[in-house]
Amino acid sequence: MTSNMTETKIVTKDITLIQAINDGMKTVLERDETTLILGEDVGKNGGVFRATDGLQEIFGDDRVIDTPLSESGIIGTSIGLAVNGMKPIAEIQFMGFIYPAYDQIMTHASRIRMRTMGRFSVPMVIRAPYGAGVRAPEIHSDSAESLFTHMPGIKVVCPATPYDAKGLLIAAVEDPDPVLYMEPMHSYRSFREEVPTDYYTIEIGKGKRRIEGEDVTLITWGAMVPLVEKVAKQAKENGISCEVIDLRTLYPIDEGLIAESVKKTGRAVVIHEAPRTGGLGNDIVSIINDTSFLYLKAPIERVTGFDVPVPFSSLENHYLPTPERILKGIEKVINF
Amino acid sequence: MVESFPMKKVIDDQGNLVMASERELIDQDLVQTAYYHMYRIRTFDKKAKSLQRQGRIGTYPPFEGQEAAQVGSALALGEEDWLFPTYRDHGAMLTFGANMTRTFLYWNGRLEGCVPPDGKRIFPAAVPIATQLLHATGASWAEKRKGTKNIAIAYFGDGATSEGDFHEGLNFASVFQTPTIFFNQNNGYAISVPFERQMNSKTIAQKGIAYEIPSVRVDGNDFFAVYFEMQKAVNRARNGEGPTLIEAVTWRTGAHTTADDPTKYRPKELGQDIVDPIVRFERFMKNEGFWDEDFAANIHQEVEKEIEAAVKEMESYPKANVEDIFDHVFAELPNQLANQKDTYLQLLRGK
Numbered sequence: 119m120t121s122n123m124t125e126t127k128i129v130t131k132d133i134t135l136i137q138a139i140n141d142g143m144k145t146v147l148e149r150d151e152t153t154l155i156l157g158e159d160v161g162k163n164g165g166v167f168r169a170t171d172g173l174q175e176i177f178g179d180d181r182v183i184d185t186p187l188s189e190s191g192i193i194g195t196s197i198g199l200a201v202n203g204m205k206p207i208a209e210i211q212f213m214g215f216i217y218p219a220y221d222q223i224m225t226h227a228s229r230i231r232m233r234t235m236g237r238f239s240v241p242m243v244i245r246a247p248y249g250a251g252v253r254a255p256e257i258h259s260d261s262a263e264s265l266f267t268h269m270p271g272i273k274v275v276c277p278a279t280p281y282d283a284k285g286l287l288i289a290a291v292e293d294p295d296p297v298l299y300m301e302p303m304h305s306y307r308s309f310r311e312e313v314p315t316d317y318y319t320i321e322i323g324k325g326k327r328r329i330e331g332e333d334v335t336l337i338t339w340g341a342m343v344p345l346v347e348k349v350a351k352q353a354k355e356n357g358i359s360c361e362v363i364d365l366r367t368l369y370p371i372d373e374g375l376i377a378e379s380v381k382k383t384g385r386a387v388v389i390h391e392a393p394r395t396g397g398l399g400n401d402i403v404s405i406i407n408d409t410s411f412l413y414l415k416a417p418i419e420r421v422t423g424f425d426v427p428v429p430f431s432s433l434e435n436h437y438l439p440t441p442e443r444i445l446k447g448i449e450k451v452i453n454f
Numbered sequence: 455m456v457e458s459f460p461m462k463k464v465i466d467d468q469g470n471l472v473m474a475s476e477r478e479l480i481d482q483d484l485v486q487t488a489y490y491h492m493y494r495i496r497t498f499d500k501k502a503k504s505l506q507r508q509g510r511i512g513t514y515p516p517f518e519g520q521e522a523a524q525v526g527s528a529l530a531l532g533e534e535d536w537l538f539p540t541y542r543d544h545g546a547m548l549t550f551g552a553n554m555t556r557t558f559l560y561w562n563g564r565l566e567g568c569v570p571p572d573g574k575r576i577f578p579a580a581v582p583i584a585t586q587l588l589h590a591t592g593a594s595w596a597e598k599r600k601g602t603k604n605i606a607i608a609y610f611g612d613g614a615t616s617e618g619d620f621h622e623g624l625n626f627a628s629v630f631q632t633p634t635i636f637f638n639q640n641n642g643y644a645i646s647v648p649f650e651r652q653m654n655s656k657t658i659a660q661k662g663i664a665y666e667i668p669s670v671r672v673d674g675n676d677f678f679a680v681y682f683e684m685q686k687a688v689n690r691a692r693n694g695e696g697p698t699l700i701e702a703v704t705w706r707t708g709a710h711t712t713a714d715d716p717t718k719y720r721p722k723e724l725g726q727d728i729v730d731p732i733v734r735f736e737r738f739m740k741n742e743g744f745w746d747e748d749f750a751a752n753i754h755q756e757v758e759k760e761i762e763a764a765v766k767e768m769e770s771y772p773k774a775n776v777e778d779i780f781d782h783v784f785a786e787l788p789n790q791l792a793n794q795k796d797t798y799l800q801l802l803r804g805k
Contacts, residue, residue, distance in 0.1 A: 180599070186629055191588060191622035198592020204599065218618070225582045226589070232782040233568045233578045239785065271783050294785035323788060370788030
């Protein structure tokens with residue numbers, strides 16, 4: 119804190135990640151009248167996860183809008199609203215349900231600015247709970263980030279903690295371009311954190327070093343972050359010092375943070391739950407290759423989901439990276 | 455069902471007024487404006503085909519035969535309204551105020567072709583099918599939220615009604631009672647697939663029933679029928695009475711695009727009996743005493759001049775700027791994209 123700042127006490131609340139998302143939306147709805155929420159069951163029901171709980175009561179049903187069950191409809195009309203001065207926050211109930219809207223996102227939301235040389239733009243946020251491990255029915259557990267990081271013209275963020283969830287949500291709403299905001303369903307209520315009650319933002323495009331370490335860099339995001347932190351602590355007991363990087367934004371990715379860390383440790387393990395082939399892990403390996411190749415002491419390891427549809431709940435834990443698989447990856451790069 | 459949606463006509467193929475009640479709505483100014491625009495976009499369309507054959511522009515989808523539908527609809531719009539076209543609606547766009555040079559530029563592969571004149575709310579042509587119905591619904595919904603009387607029109611073809619977004623667009627517009635006009639040009643064919651294979655329904659207008667959206671079937675080659683039904687829909691939308699579905703039955707005289715050969719799939723004799731919408735309009739002008747040789751000659755000359763000037767301007771336009779492929783993807787260039795741009799530009803500059 120600099121000396122010329124008057125000391126103001128930041129008021130915080132101890133809340134879960136889903137409460138932080140709710141609080142972030144409440145903050146933007148209060149600050150900006152053009153902000154709208156659209157989605158299936160977001161109004162009266164407050165969302166199937168309660169992400170929008172209570173918001174319709176405060177802001178009315180013309181700002182927190184229950185839409186028909188129609189993903190392409192939600193995204194397509196949000197594009198029209200956004201082009202014409204509104205700031206829609208469109209909820210896709212589960213990321214696995216985003217596919218009917220893929221055409222609208224790929225062929226319109228992400229390229230209207232380019233096609234019109236900036237005359238029209240689509241400042242909208244698409245919220246989508248993602249990820250496995252909560253014993254949800256099939257199709258409810260997909261991690262489809264690579265479909266969108268590969269899509270030019272849209273940003274992709276994925277908070278791991280309540281604090282980041284609120285700050286990134288507000289930043290996403292204020293961003294002049296479309297932002298896919300992936301919510302780690304698994305972390306919705308698994309832990310709490312002190313979160314400022316007021317407005318603040320987390321810069322899109324900036325990752326965060328969660329744990330400082332010397333021997334190996336563990337790079338991950340979203341629901342994998344708490345797991346990887348836990349594994350880092352286990353590894354510490356075995357004398358391996360892990361640095362944990364939480365990317366927070368998946369596009370544009372914080373290349374500087376990755377490079378800085380890998381140059382220090384000389385080793386990296388990338389952990390994500392999406393399928394391996396075409397996964398974002400491969401881009402991270404490429405970034406390390408481009409920026410830090412000569413610092414590497416071992417080939418980079420990837421610990422990821424398999425190239426299979428997310429298994430039904432009885433087997434989904436075999437799909438997700440486990441502490442054992444992550445530890446094995448760490449040992450492999452340490453013992454190379 | 456077809457009986458419930460009789461095709462509305464104001465003038466017949468011979469240019470005779472068949473709906474006498476509409477006569478008082480027709481004055482010299484309307485007739486001349488309509489004729490001017492139809493003649494103008496027809497000439498534009500012919501020029502575009504010719505330029506494509508000479509290799510001076512790229513693949514082009516002609517709209518010849520659909521001039522009454524495009525002009526009749528676009529002329530009913532107000533300055534502040536929104537227009538969401540397909541790639542075959544440059545006639546409507548030009549009528550609504552799109553820039554002709556830029557329209558040629560679009561078909562010559564230039565981004566500038568998607569940028570409307572300042573203040574003009576013309577969206578770039580939708581290339582995917584039916585997606586724009588949702589954009590029109592959303593944009594007009596925003597107008598309703600702002601408390602204006604502005605509306606949006608979405609253009610689409612018969613094939614588009616088979617897409618999911620057709621349903622989602624009409625349903626949203628119906629549920630939220632948005633001021634949207636769904637303007638269908640049923641031109642008989644979606645590339646090679648005829649209307650009968652596109653749907654078993656006999657009309658497109660009847661699809662409005664499912665959404666409780668007022669709908670109407672008009673002779674799309676009859677300028678007045680299109681224009682007057684459009685006016686009714688526009689007024690309803692402006693007065694908060696929600697969306698309308700209009701089926702304008704017309705005919706694609708030519709190919710799907712300059713890369714297409716309709717003789718492969720469309721019997722030659724089909725459409726032979728269809729009277730060209732501009733011929734029909736001229737007959738009406740002559741029948742009703744609106745025809746004026748000098749006026750027509752002036753217009754023909756004026757349009758020729760405008761088109762020649764636009765082609766010249768298109769061909770002497772500054773070269774496409776390679777930086778444009780990077781600079782408009784986001785409001786602010788992200789680092790990794792900035793790096794790709796710098797690396798490529800250095801290569802181009804021989805560094």
